Amino acid sequence: MYPDHLVKEFNDYLKEVMADYGAVPGILKDAMFYCMQDGGKRIRPIFCMLTAISLNKNFKVVLPTACAIEFIHTYSLIHDDLPAIDDDDLRRGRPSCHKAFGEDMAILTGDALFAESFNLIAQRQNAPAEIKVAVIKEIASASGAMGMVAGQFVDVYYSGKKLSKDKLYYMHQNKTGKLIKASIRCGAMICGAKERQLEGLSRFAEKIGLVFQITDDILDVTSDSKKLGKTAGKDSLQDKNTFPKVWGLEQSRQIAGKNIEEAIASLQGLDLNTRPLQEIANFLLVRKV
Ligand code: GRG
Numbered sequence: 001m002y003p004d005h006l007v008k009e010f011n012d013y014l015k016e017v018m019a020d021y022g023a024v025p026g027i028l029k030d031a032m033f034y035c036m037q038d039g040g041k042r043i044r045p046i047f048c049m050l051t052a053i054s055l056n057k058n059f060k061v062v063l064p065t066a067c068a069i070e071f072i073h074t075y076s077l078i079h080d081d082l083p084a085i086d087d088d089d090l091r092r093g094r095p096s097c098h099k100a101f102g103e104d105m106a107i108l109t110g111d112a113l114f115a116e117s118f119n120l121i122a123q124r125q126n127a128p129a130e131i132k133v134a135v136i137k138e139i140a141s142a143s144g145a146m147g148m149v150a151g152q153f154v155d156v157y158y159s160g161k162k163l164s165k166d167k168l169y170y171m172h173q174n175k176t177g178k179l180i181k182a183s184i185r186c187g188a189m190i191c192g193a194k195e196r197q198l199e200g201l202s203r204f205a206e207k208i209g210l211v212f213q214i215t216d217d218i219l220d221v222t223s224d225s226k227k228l229g230k231t232a233g234k235d236s237l238q239d240k241n242t243f244p245k246v247w248g249l250e251q252s253r254q255i256a257g258k259n260i261e262e263a264i265a266s267l268q269g270l271d272l273n274t275r276p277l278q279e280i281a282n283f284l285l286v287r288k289v
Helices: 005-021 028-034 043-054 059-080 097-101 103-126 131-142 149-158 165-190 195-222 243-247 249-265 275-286
Strands: none
Touching: 005 028, 005 043, 005 059, 005 103, 005 243, 028 059, 028 097, 028 103, 043 059, 043 165, 043 195, 043 275, 059 103, 059 131, 059 149, 059 165, 097 103, 103 131, 103 149, 131 165, 165 195, 165 243, 195 243, 195 249, 195 275, 243 249, 249 275
16 A cells, blocks of 8 residues: 555645745746645655665654655656657646746756755755765766666667667666665665665665566556556657567566565565565555556
């Protein structure tokens, strides 16, 4: 089952954070608020909060970093939807940012959220300075030129071209997996995880990050736009390289299932409260949105 109570806690905290942006000028502010308001699953913040819980800490201690990661994720969706990239009119069940505010504003809104995410950690995250630097480094690396942007590059550059299985893994691990991994690793670092726990959680995170994108690919084929809140069937329309295209639907499901088993196994023997992380890992196999 999805931890809806944590989504509510996160959204309440986000409202408090957004109140800091009252002085942002004109429709840039409207666009930032529009894109950040309730709507997404908040799964990256949830991963971060559940990691705190697995280490027997209060999830509230990681909320600023969880929020910073959601800022980066939202920026990536705004830019991904632009006509020059995926050209999508629908996001989270509403017109995407550039449809509502224009392309110029969508570019600026993404830029603003990206920079403000680091501001948020610097200003609000309560942790020793060396941990804050490590968290910032983790998130910058996960979202940068050898992380999310690298994965997105492969996605864009190889659309309509044949992609090897190795490159498909590389694309998914970078485009989606690394920010998910950062959500878990940052939660662990802030909560004082021991080296061995951090390593185990990182192995868990790599596998579930991959599975999250595999199920995203599967849902694009098997679900519809109304349920997803974004345009279904676009991957094949744009001749994207996806798991169902390269492996077929059934084998994609099997790869996802095997990775979830391995993810859960990597949590054992680490002196963690593993149940919440196991539950969300299993949820990834049955999620409908
Ligand atoms: C420089 C153009 C440019 C891009 C920057 C845009 C970008 C880098 C990266 C995009 C990466 C991207 C869009 C990955 C998709 C990952 C994914 C599965 C998104 C959907 O996430 P959900 O399902 O969405 O968590 P919600 O709406 O629930 O938050």
